[in-house]
Amino acid sequence: MDQIKAYMTKHHQDIMEDMKYIVESESPSHDKALLDVCGQRIQDLLEKHFGYRAMLIEEKEHVNHLRFEYGEGEEKLLILSHFDTVWDKGELPIKEEGGKIFGPGILDMKGGLVQAIWSMKACKDLGLHVNKRIVFLCTSDEEIGSPSSQALIEQEAKGSFCVLVTEPPVAGSGALKTERKGSARYYVDVTGKAAHSGNHHEDGVNAIKEVAEQILYLESLTDYDKGTTVNVGSVEGGGPLNVVADAASIGVDVRMETEEEQDRIEHIMEELEPHTEGAKIKVHGGVMRPPMHKNERTEKLFTKAKEVAQELNMELKEESAGGGSDGNFTAAMGVPTLDGLGAAGEGIHARDEHILIDDIPERTALLCKLLYSV
Incomplete structure (x- = not known):
């Protein structure tokens, strides 16, 4: 078995527990107090797994964001995740049944956020050389249009080699999103x-x-x-x-x-x-x-992702999506952007929102291998 896949399989339960830890801290987009608590839980995981915390980017009118760095290198790779959700506190139950984990934001996109943490952790634990400086942004206002984080995202995207977005893949096919409305x-x-x-x-x-x-x-x-x-x-x-x-x-x-x-x-x-x-x-x-269009560099980035997926015995596809994400901003700047690298499941903004438990190791391994392959 591929060493990355083996690592993720070994830590499957640990990754799930971290996901539940973040999902249990409910974080509606308009509730600053709850968002701040969730942000602290993300900080707890970062300190637990890496020994240091993210830089807190404080906002006067909006909720704070987190900026975490891992690795070294002249080139920068940007990972985008958000931890706000569309659900009010107590609106959705958190449960595990039928090979699925249900909960507010588990798919969109706290599952993907935790997978990003474990992707970097695997590089650290396995001594994998990442030749780029990884900047991991965790923002708190994506579901309301990113009013305070857009400028931050665009600033970090400038000069980045590429952007990887941990929104969920296309339901059913597991395809990455290279274009969005x-x-x-x-x-x-x-x-x-x-x-x-x-x-x-x-x-x-x-x-x-x-x-x-x-x-x-x-x-x-x-x-x-x-x-x-x-x-x-x-x-x-x-x-x-x-x-x-x-x-x-x-x-x-x-x-x-x-x-x-x-x-x-x-x-x-x-x-x-x-x-x-x-x-x-x-x-x-x-x-x-703005609409998210793919360019030649995005095509090359997706080709690399397909090669990485083949190493995991995955057949990876690309599709266009109707929903928007923070990747729209970076793609509009011409920065190659791959979206849909988060947890697989169904029910975005729906009451049956869930992720597929069995897919967690494979999807996390895919993101991890991209970090040191691009």
């Missing part, structure tokens, strides 16, 4: 005019009615042939049933494959007009992540 989020606030629904209905301007018109229009912009999806994911507004609603709002998520489509949708949102006489519209938000 870009994303944008918009919020449409509608102001109407309140009136008594019985006595003076004709004097009112119903904001909910206007929002309904906007939903139908915006959803119609979805074009599967172009790879563009427009999804109204939230609706708020109204109050007492005997009052014409004077305020309502919607949240819109947009995914697109090209910069041209991103610009087109941006222009439409900027020029959005009300359908209802007397209604007023205010749009805020915008582009969150």
Whole structure:
């Protein structure tokens, strides 16, 4: 058996325990206190396995991030992980059954974060020479668009030989992600005019009615042939049933494959007009992540990953994904970026979120071998 695979197989249970240790520390994106506790648990693992902790990057308005270095070399290799999740505290149970571990963020992407730690630890324990300085970023705001970490990520990506992202691989195929759609989020606030629904209905301007018109229009912009999806994911507004609603709002998520489509949708949102006489519209938000395209250097990086996978008797594929990640930022800079190097499983942002226990040694070995092969 390959020595890396043998090492990961030997420590299979230890890796699982570390994953549970991090997953048990729930960390919703908007809860700074819980995120800080989870960050401390990551620090505990780093100190336990390497004897030193990550540098704490403190944020005044947002949650802190972690920057860890391992190895030496003139060239830099960047690993990106995040430890915030989409789940509120107590929303998902943590359990192990049927060869799977379930829990909030276990797939997206605390499992991959722990695999990154064990990949570096294996290099240390086995005396494997890593000819590049590894910078391991653990960020705390990826699920809300990386408002404070984007600049940090782009700064670290400058001059990096490549970027490895520990988001999960494509469910089912285990494929890495070499391309991703870009994303944008918009919020449409509608102001109407309140009136008594019985006595003076004709004097009112119903904001909910206007929002309904906007939903139908915006959803119609979805074009599967172009790879563009427009999804109204939230609706708020109204109050007492005997009052014409004077305020309502919607949240819109947009995914697109090209910069041209991103610009087109941006222009439409900027020029959005009300359908209802007397209604007023205010749009805020915008582009969150550019589309992730592969370049020639990314192709070479994936070829190396395929070679490494063959050493583990794995058949590795590449695919395009609809969801975005922090890899979108680095790929847009022209830095070769491989995404999907985290734990395998299913249920991203779903209540059955889980990873596959049997795949942990193999997926961790793949990342480890890449660290000293590229």
